[in-house]
Amino acid sequence: xxxxxxAWAGPFCTMQLAHLGAEVIRVETTARPxxxxxxxxxxxxxxxxxxxxxxFNQYNQGKRAITLNLTKxxxxxxxxALVKQVDIVADNYAAGVMDKLGLGYDKLRSIxxxxxxxxxxxxxxxxxxxxxxxxxxxxxxxxxxxxxxxxEGGDPGEIGVSYPDPNAGIFGAFAIMAALTHRAxxxxxxxxxxxxLETALVLMPEGLLQYELAKREPERQGNHDVVMAPHECYKxxxxxEKWVSIAVGTEDEWRALCGAIGQPQLAGDARFKTxxxxxxxxxxxxxIITAWTKTRDRWDATRILQAAGIAAxxxxxxxxxxxDPHLTERGYLVQLEHPEIGKRIHAGIPxxxxxxxxxxxxxxxxxxxxxxxxxxxxLGLTLDRIEQLRKTEVLI
Amino acid sequence: xxxxxxxxxxxxKVVECGExxxxxxxxxxxxxxxxxxxxxEAPGGDLARRRGPFPGDQADPEKSGIFIYLxxxxxxxxxxxTRPEGRDLLGKLLAxxxxxxxxxxxxxxxxxxxxxxxxxxxxxxxxxxxISIFGDTGPYANWHGYDLTVSNAGGWAYLSPGASPYPDxxxxxxxxxxxxxxxxxxxxxxxxxxxxxxxxxxxxxxxxVSEQECIAxxxxxxxxxxxxxxxxxxxxxxRLLGPWFIADCADGKIFALAVxxxxxxxxxELMGNPEWASDELFKDRIARGQNQDALKALMGEWLSQxxxxxxxxxxxxRRIPFAPINTMRDLYESEHLAAREFFVPLDQxxxxxxxxxxxxxxxxxxxxxxxxxxxxxGQHSEEVFCGEYGVGRDRLSELHKAGVA
Numbered sequence: 001x002x003x004x005x006x007a008w009a010g011p012f013c014t015m016q017l018a019h020l021g022a023e024v025i026r027v028e029t030t031a032r033p034x035x036x037x038x039x040x041x042x043x044x045x046x047x048x049x050x051x052x053x054x055x056f057n058q059y060n061q062g063k064r065a066i067t068l069n070l071t072k073x074x075x076x077x078x079x080x081a082l083v084k085q086v087d088i089v090a091d092n093y094a095a096g097v098m099d100k101l102g103l104g105y106d107k108l109r110s111i112x113x114x115x116x117x118x119x120x121x122x123x124x125x126x127x128x129x130x131x132x133x134x135x136x137x138x139x140x141x142x143x144x145x146x147x148x149x150x151x152e153g154g155d156p157g158e159i160g161v162s163y164p165d166p167n168a169g170i171f172g173a174f175a176i177m178a179a180l181t182h183r184a185x186x187x188x189x190x191x192x193x194x195x196x197l198e199t200a201l202v203l204m205p206e207g208l209l210q211y212e213l214a215k216r217e218p219e220r221q222g223n224h225d226v227v228m229a230p231h232e233c234y235k236x237x238x239x240x241e242k243w244v245s246i247a248v249g250t251e252d253e254w255r256a257l258c259g260a261i262g263q264p265q266l267a268g269d270a271r272f273k274t275x276x277x278x279x280x281x282x283x284x285x286x287x288i289i290t291a292w293t294k295t296r297d298r299w300d301a302t303r304i305l306q307a308a309g310i311a312a313x314x315x316x317x318x319x320x321x322x323x324d325p326h327l328t329e330r331g332y333l334v335q336l337e338h339p340e341i342g343k344r345i346h347a348g349i350p351x352x353x354x355x356x357x358x359x360x361x362x363x364x365x366x367x368x369x370x371x372x373x374x375x376x377x378x379l380g381l382t383l384d385r386i387e388q389l390r391k392t393e394v395l396i
Numbered sequence: 397x398x399x400x401x402x403x404x405x406x407x408x409k410v411v412e413c414g415e416x417x418x419x420x421x422x423x424x425x426x427x428x429x430x431x432x433x434x435x436x437e438a439p440g441g442d443l444a445r446r447r448g449p450f451p452g453d454q455a456d457p458e459k460s461g462i463f464i465y466l467x468x469x470x471x472x473x474x475x476x477x478t479r480p481e482g483r484d485l486l487g488k489l490l491a492x493x494x495x496x497x498x499x500x501x502x503x504x505x506x507x508x509x510x511x512x513x514x515x516x517x518x519x520x521x522x523x524x525x526x527i528s529i530f531g532d533t534g535p536y537a538n539w540h541g542y543d544l545t546v547s548n549a550g551g552w553a554y555l556s557p558g559a560s561p562y563p564d565x566x567x568x569x570x571x572x573x574x575x576x577x578x579x580x581x582x583x584x585x586x587x588x589x590x591x592x593x594x595x596x597x598x599x600x601x602x603x604x605v606s607e608q609e610c611i612a613x614x615x616x617x618x619x620x621x622x623x624x625x626x627x628x629x630x631x632x633x634x635r636l637l638g639p640w641f642i643a644d645c646a647d648g649k650i651f652a653l654a655v656x657x658x659x660x661x662x663x664x665e666l667m668g669n670p671e672w673a674s675d676e677l678f679k680d681r682i683a684r685g686q687n688q689d690a691l692k693a694l695m696g697e698w699l700s701q702x703x704x705x706x707x708x709x710x711x712x713x714r715r716i717p718f719a720p721i722n723t724m725r726d727l728y729e730s731e732h733l734a735a736r737e738f739f740v741p742l743d744q745x746x747x748x749x750x751x752x753x754x755x756x757x758x759x760x761x762x763x764x765x766x767x768x769x770x771x772x773x774g775q776h777s778e779e780v781f782c783g784e785y786g787v788g789r790d791r792l793s794e795l796h797k798a799g800v801a
Contacts, residue, residue, distance in 0.1 A: 008616065020589040042617060042625040054620025105760075124758070127735040132712045137640070138719030141651035146642065146721050148571030149557070156642060156649060156721050159570040160556025160631060166614040170581050175757035177588035178405075178429050182762045184595055185404035190761035198738055199756045201727065203577045209461030210449035211724035212751055218724065223544060223553075223569045227447060231544055233553060233566035240563040241630060245548040247541075311540045315548040315567040318622040318629050321612055326534040332609050345623040350609030351586050352531070354516065354602035356593060 010092030012169030018062035124195030136162025143200035403430025421580030472771025531606030546575025550611025638684035
């Protein structure tokens with residue numbers, strides 16, 4: 001796979017392919033801002049440097065990296081020569097950029113007839129907004145996620161992370177796997193036009209269909225659920241960051257909760273007798289549960305409730321995640337040797353496959369680490385030629 | 397009705413035992429590109445049937461919007477997997493299936509005949525896929541959870557809403573059921589990889605997808621703030637960069653964002669170069685993040701004079717990444733989404749035409765289509781079990797009376 005992606009959505013997509021075993025060659029250049037994630041903190045031990053950025057190193061695990069200055073015609077020739085030898089090309093530039101670079105789908109298909117090309121843009125390659133700039137946070141706004149999210153009775157809220165970016169990435173990975181499967185079954189390659197907005201909208205059916213079927217906009221309800229109650233993140237003992245989420249979905253769970261918090265009589269309380277009554281009286285319910293949680297350590301509360309079969313879990317911060325015994329035991333947290341910053345914990349692969357050795361194979365590449373090796377082994381370029389291309393700023 | 401004959405994916409037979417969203421969405425991803433999916437429901441029906449939204453807010457298990465959305469293109473059968481006769485029916489389906497996908501929690505699998513190791517041994521070519529809150533192994537494997545649990549266990553809620561001034565308000569879950577949807581799309585992606593592997597080797601797989609891990613992998617630089625620089629993140633505090641806020645326009649709300657210096661320069665021009673913009677307080681994007689309250693107050697009057705759509709276009713014309721705080725209605729009425737034919741009309745018996753969110757990725761070759769409405773509970777039990785898997789009609793009738801099918 002030849003990977004022209006940058007920022008977050010694209011690299012998150014191609015990392016999934018690397019996780020699944022693909023040989024991903026990441027194309028970067030210092031001549032364009034394509035290496036933006038190498039320039040954003042946090043840096044390892046707060047020492048800035050393009051190989052020290054957590055953002056880049058997290059989302060480029062398992063890939064190789066070459067430098068190619070796509071403003072130079074020779075660089076485009078090299079890119080085209082590489083295309084001949086790959087199965088997949090991915091980019092997440094705004095619509096039209098790859099065409100302008102001379103790397104549009106028609107060109108790539110003329111080089112390799114069964115190439116699969118995936119373009120992950122903000123608004124798609126067609127339609128009146130096709131050239132609009134898409135970032136993750138405004139994509140959340142555009143997709144209605146801000147409108148639906150927020151504390152009860154309050155204004156539309158932000159959602160904490162730039163969620164439509166990695167979401168576009170995983171949908172892009174699915175689309176590429178579908179195209180690979182299609183090719184395996186038919187021999188045909190194809191082009192994939194993916195809009196970040198649309199990949200976010202397919203996650204919004206509860207809101208969209210409420211409007212479509214009942215002509216009502218979704219109401220902001222904090223952590224509450226349309227049906228389940230209790231369903232909230234409750235204050236636990238400790239500072240402003242200590243909370244425990246509790247959700248009850250069945251009558252059995254409700255009775256178990258009453259017992260676990262030492263108030264079995266609540267199970268027979270008329271205010272909370274049915275799911276509908278609990279939902280109606282959830283403010284009172286939340287107060288009762290908070291009175292129990294707020295004096296308890298979030299993990300103690302979690303263990304007591306889980307032992308009774310109730311869905312409870314602390315709200316996890318980054319330190320909690322990095323030190324979590326469950327994620328550690330599952331091998332999710334990955335620490336591979338990186339030539340410049342040593343071993344650091346990264347998020348690994350969120351699935352396990354029994355039949356293949358599915359693992360992160362290497363830490364993220366240093367900038368341009370594999371330029372020489374890739375150009376030699378795939379294109380047969382000599383060291384002299386590579387040196388010359390460096391001097392003429394083709395390989396920067 | 398069935399125009400699926402051409403799809404190469406029609407060769408892939410999927411059995412889904414999904415409750416709610418995760419497995420049903422994973423199976424939908426495969427069904428929408430052409431896979432043949434049989435959905436197995438318990439006699440009481442998938443709980444998505446009971447969640448709505450419903451036409452006119454009238455609850456009806458055959459009219460649930462979320463159920464319809466998740467289960468188009470599938471045939472539906474009923475089998476009670478907690479009973480041996482129900483597990484026999486499932487066994488018949490699995491004997492010639494390529495993929496099984498379910499989201500039954502690890503602690504309940506053995507009783508339903510869904511233990512991965514047992515199934516892999518019995519059906520060595522089958523791709524057995526489980527989606528769960530915490531994964532199949534590890535100290536929390538048997539813990540219970542819902543989507544709210546995932547959003548907290550994965551670390552997302554801890555960061556949300558972001559730059560919050562309300563320390564007494566809790567970590568906030570995003571709208572919808574995002575942990576469950578991520579479990580589904582991740583599973584579907586890995587299933588295709590396993591299918592490619594099987595095309596080459598003939599071997600099946602057990603796939604274990606953890607929703608907690610899916611979400612924890614999607615939080616930008618969250619983890620690395622700790623593992624690289626020993627800084628804890630929070631839902632509280634201020635924005636790193638600015639402008640970055642939700643603001644009122646004359647007829648609605650807009651998300652005002654300009655994170656690159658060039659974008660800010662163009663925004664200042666669009667605002668008519670107000671004097672305050674050259675103040676030291678706003679000298680670079682970091683200062684603008686730190687002094688966002690002052691910035692928001694100063695920009696407020698200018699913003700309030702615009703109509704949302706006009707400002708959106710004018711900003712985007714200058715490559716400033718503003719976006720409207722769209723309502724659901726805005727989205728159904730969007731000219732851009734209409735031009736891209738994003739919403740797809742489906743004729744659902746008993747409901748009529750429902751415009752469903754459509755394809756997440758546009759394929760040049762692969763056919764994505766909604767070719768079949770969502771099944772009524774047990775609609776295809778006879779067609780599938782009797783017509784295709786050799787169960788006698790009398791036997792099915794007995795099983796029906798016994799409450800198994």
